[in-house]
Every structure is written in structure tokens, then in C-alpha cells.
Amino acid sequence: MPHFDLHCHPDFKSFLSSEVPSRRLSSWDEIRYKVNFRILRSQASHKQLFDGDVRLAVVPLYALEQPIAAHWAIKLLLGKFSRLVDFNFMDRIGDGTFPYFNLMTSGLGHLASEVKDPGGRKKLNFLSSINDLSADSDTLNIVLSVEGGHNFFGNNAGDSEETLSKLEMFKSGQPWRLFYITLTHLMRSGYCNQAFGMKLINDEAFYPAGKGVSDLGKAFIRKALSSENGQKPILIDIKHMSAVSRMEYYALRKAEFPHIPIMASHMGVTGCSRTNPPLKEAHWDGEKNCMVATYHPYPALSGTKFNSWSINLYDEDITEIAESNGLIGLSLDQRIMGVGKDSPELFSQEEWDSLGFAPTGKPGGKVIKEDDTYMTSRQIARLHLRYLLNNLLHIVKVGRQSVGDQIWDQVCIGSDFDGLIDPIDYCRTSAKFPDLKKGIEKHLPEMASEAGLSLPAPARVLADKIMYKNGLAFLQKHFV
Numbered sequence: 001m002p003h004f005d006l007h008c009h010p011d012f013k014s015f016l017s018s019e020v021p022s023r024r025l026s027s028w029d030e031i032r033y034k035v036n037f038r039i040l041r042s043q044a045s046h047k048q049l050f051d052g053d054v055r056l057a058v059v060p061l062y063a064l065e066q067p068i069a070a071h072w073a074i075k076l077l078l079g080k081f082s083r084l085v086d087f088n089f090m091d092r093i094g095d096g097t098f099p100y101f102n103l104m105t106s107g108l109g110h111l112a113s114e115v116k117d118p119g120g121r122k123k124l125n126f127l128s129s130i131n132d133l134s135a136d137s138d139t140l141n142i143v144l145s146v147e148g149g150h151n152f153f154g155n156n157a158g159d160s161e162e163t164l165s166k167l168e169m170f171k172s173g174q175p176w177r178l179f180y181i182t183l184t185h186l187m188r189s190g191y192c193n194q195a196f197g198m199k200l201i202n203d204e205a206f207y208p209a210g211k212g213v214s215d216l217g218k219a220f221i222r223k224a225l226s227s228e229n230g231q232k233p234i235l236i237d238i239k240h241m242s243a244v245s246r247m248e249y250y251a252l253r254k255a256e257f258p259h260i261p262i263m264a265s266h267m268g269v270t271g272c273s274r275t276n277p278p279l280k281e282a283h284w285d286g287e288k289n290c291m292v293a294t295y296h297p298y299p300a301l302s303g304t305k306f307n308s309w310s311i312n313l314y315d316e317d318i319t320e321i322a323e324s325n326g327l328i329g330l331s332l333d334q335r336i337m338g339v340g341k342d343s344p345e346l347f348s349q350e351e352w353d354s355l356g357f358a359p360t361g362k363p364g365g366k367v368i369k370e371d372d373t374y375m376t377s378r379q380i381a382r383l384h385l386r387y388l389l390n391n392l393l394h395i396v397k398v399g400r401q402s403v404g405d406q407i408w409d410q411v412c413i414g415s416d417f418d419g420l421i422d423p424i425d426y427c428r429t430s431a432k433f434p435d436l437k438k439g440i441e442k443h444l445p446e447m448a449s450e451a452g453l454s455l456p457a458p459a460r461v462l463a464d465k466i467m468y469k470n471g472l473a474f475l476q477k478h479f480v
């Protein structure tokens, strides 16, 4: 059985290697560095996707946000370790030389520029419909999506008319069709408030402000989901939306597009209800104009814990997605899965007030010690797999209450490889997908029984669903 990925960025790193298309590295190449800095290494080049027998991948188009490109920390990081990045290009992205829409379409040009591998045997197949899927083992089927509404900004960022007309170009489905759009990303976008997700760069562009979905966001959602004049809906991906923005989107969807499923492409879960997160302490930061919230570690299965940040799904989000017949892609980002030390997250004052979080006592249960100094690399890898399974089983546990065992059809992998993440040690690149499937198959039964869940089918069958069949079946329903 081949494999599926709901969210990976095979072209992102090679695109930044030069502003001049003919001088760029190829998306087929694996970018390696002498130092073992895993965020920078290739995780999902086309070669690695083939090596892992990934035959169907959803690839988000993504224009690097100006404050990220401009920031000294990123440059220092890349500059120190790499001659594989064009810093003039980064500067020009950072100073706003390119409207985001142009940058995104250049990225698309780069992705589509080499449809065959250097040997000429393997090839990419860009799908306008799942009916175009090729079953040939030398073909990687690619479905396009977009990460961040900022990608639709032209010369006048945020101008509604211009932005919606750019979306209209993709609504026609010619020559490229999009499967989903992640409404917002790491920085303030004008569409909706984002969940805080940028630890590396201290810049106000990344601090949440305001509350919920804006008028532009609503108009954009309505246009994306519309099926007027025979147009196909483009699904809205809730990843990166703030907790309140997600609630507002659910209400809009229910009222106007109840048949549209909710997409959550590269997620983790908080393990708790939105009404009761394990808040340790919160205070106002006048410089950032934000509430700063710290959580207790929230214990989970087999000595793991959850990441309680609101960028992850609350139980209410899981129910909402399950009941909409939506799809949840599990991220392979360590941090999102809950690995490592918790750090504080930021909220806008308005969202904080409306969420009404209050400090709680320390949750009971055992959390594994953060100090993994005395663990072998194999033990650490297995621990990371348990974090992934913990997130999966929590989704199942909550989802079952409303949709029964159908929840097992609503989960897949959305790795976020090459999206500047540090992946779980058990599966650091797409090439390791076969091992990941084996690991899920092997360890799912014992962790499910620890969670008090009985598996509705043999673990092998469930692992095949998670690693391929569920993604394919979802596209067969919603990308025809």
C-alpha cells in the first residue's frame, strides 16, 4: 500500500536557493548540511517522497512572510550553516519587493518546472481532480493547496477587491485547482486572528491582535466555499486560526455551508476542553500588548503529555470536525505533538476575555521526565512515536462520542515536512513513512488498550487507513 501526506512542502527550501529560476536547486534534490541541524535539512524532497512510497501528497503553495525573511535571526541561522540560500533574494522578499501573490505564483512555477527526475524515470502528476490519479509507482500525484491567506495579496495588501479577484483566478480551477486554503498563518493577516505560533522571532507581526474572523475573512471564506456557477468549493483549513476564529468559522459554515467538511491539515491536540485548559498562570505584557499564558504539563498516555497551546485542537474542535465529516492530518512536528518543555503562549486581550480561561490546579497523572539525557536514540524515537499515537488516540476517544468508529476514517498524516519544523525522531523524513506505518501497527494495540479503547479492526488495517486510504477516500469525495 502506498502512502499519503496531507501537508508537506517539497519545493520550499530549493525555491529560496536563488531568485533566478535557472540557478535554483531542484526540488528533487535532498538538501544536506554538514551540521546536524534538522530544521534546515530536506525532509520531503521529491526524491524522499518517492523513497517513502508517498504517491499522493497535498503541497501547499506558500509565500514566505516578509517579517520572517527580513529577520536577522533567520538569516543568522541560515547564513551560519548554509551557502544554499540566496540572501539577496531573502532581503528582497523581506523588504516587500514582491507582492505575496507574485511570490506564491513564482513558487508554483518552481514546483512545476521539473516534472521529471534528473534520470527521467520518475515524474510528478498535478491533479485537477482525483480522477486523474495515476496508480503508476513511478508517479507522485500532487494536489495543490495554499498556506496563508496573505498569498492572495497583490500590490495593495489587504485590499478586499484585489484579494478576492486573485482568489477568483483559482476558483475557475484552470490551469490549477486548489484543494484547501489555510486561512491564516503565523503573522497577522487581516483575515482572522491567528493562534500564536512563532517562538523564534520577536516581532509584533506575530503577536495575536483583535478577535475572530474579519469582514475580509468572511468574504474570502464565502467565495472559497461557494459552488455558484458550477465552481468547485475550495475547503478552508482551520490550522493556525485562533480558538475564537475557529468557533466563528464553525458557526458560519453551519449556517451557510453545512455540507462542507472542516479541514484541519497539520494538527496536534491540547487533550482538554476549551472550557478547562491546564492554565498555570497568565499575565499582561504591555510591550507585546498580549496576555502571556503558561500551562501545567498535561499528562497523557505512556508517559507522554500534550501541547496545550491553542494552536492545537480542543475537544470541542475535534467534535466539530468529526460531525462535519472533516479530516484531521496529524503533524509530525515534535513541538505540536507535545514533545519538549512547554513555553508560554500569547493571546490578544479580546480573545483572552472571551475565552475566559482561569488557573487550574496541577493535573494528576504521570508525565515522563523532560530530561532524556540517559535515553538511547532508539528509546527517544520510540517515545516520540508514543506522542504521535497519544494525539491520534485522543482524537479517536473524543470523536467516537459523536460519530462512533467513523472517526477512524477521519485521521491521516499531515506531516508539515520542510515547513521549518523539527520532526519526531521516529520519522524525520518522508523516506521513513514505511517505518512509521510499521510503528503505528505495532504500538497501536497496547496504547489503545491503555486508553481504554478497543480497536474496530486489526492494527494493520487501521495503519493503512491512516497512512493512505483515508486521505484518498476524502479526496474521492471532495476533489472530484
Ligand SMILES: [Zn+2]
Residues within 6 Å of the ligand: 147, 239, 240, 266, 416, 419
Ligand atoms: Zn503551518
